[in-house]
Amino acid sequence: MIDYFAANLWQLWVLVTVVCLILELTSGDLFILCFSIGALVTAVLSAFGLGFYGQLAVFVVASVLSLLFVRPSLVRRLHGRKKERLSNADALIGRIGRVSEAIEQGGYGRVAIDGDDWKAVSSDGTYVPMGQNVRVVGRESIIITVEKA
Structure with missing residues (x-):
């Protein structure tokens, strides 16, 4: 053997x-x-x-x-030549998504990005209607911060 x-x-x-x-x-x-x-x-x-x-x-x-x-x-x-390689949720910053559930004034809503649905809050606390295109400007845990695109 x-x-x-x-x-x-x-x-x-x-x-x-x-x-x-x-x-x-x-x-x-x-x-x-x-x-x-x-x-x-x-x-x-x-x-x-x-x-x-x-x-x-x-x-x-x-x-x-x-x-x-x-x-x-x-x-x-x-x-590429970037020192920092973003992955997972950090790679969402700067991406464009569509509001799938209206973001209430001072509250939360939902945003769809590439088939994923994220809990979201408006950066200035204003109401964002369903169907509005938004840009991700920040992330805190699993909640993204968005602004109108």
């Missing part, structure tokens, strides 16, 4: 590649992707008969090189 695993270590590296890709889907930071690249390079070389310690060395070197060269390039391409 051990002889089979020793002769077919490339399968283990392919498994490591797939597991790292699945884990990358949960994080989205492109960090684990570098280890997946390292494992893929190691799987290819392992299939050509590279020894176990050589495989470990290739995995470490390929992963480090990916961290140094591939990840920064991908992050720059996906997120």
Whole structure:
């Protein structure tokens, strides 16, 4: 059994590649992707008969090189040159939405943005009728602050 695993270590590296890709889907930071690249390079070389310690060395070197060269390039391409990457509710600031439930004077209403419905308050406390287009100017917890667009 051990002889089979020793002769077919490339399968283990392919498994490591797939597991790292699945884990990358949960994080989205492109960090684990570098280890997946390292494992893929190691799987290819392992299939050509590279020894176990050589495989470990290739995995470490390929992963480090990916961290140094591939990840920064991908992050720059996906997120632009902005230092701060907005996500979730913070990405709503500046977006345009439509009032789905009238915002009462000094009270709350609802605003639909990209299929999501958010509890909203007017920035100046005025009444905003249903159907009015509004721009998100702030967020406090799960309540967005809007102004007429």
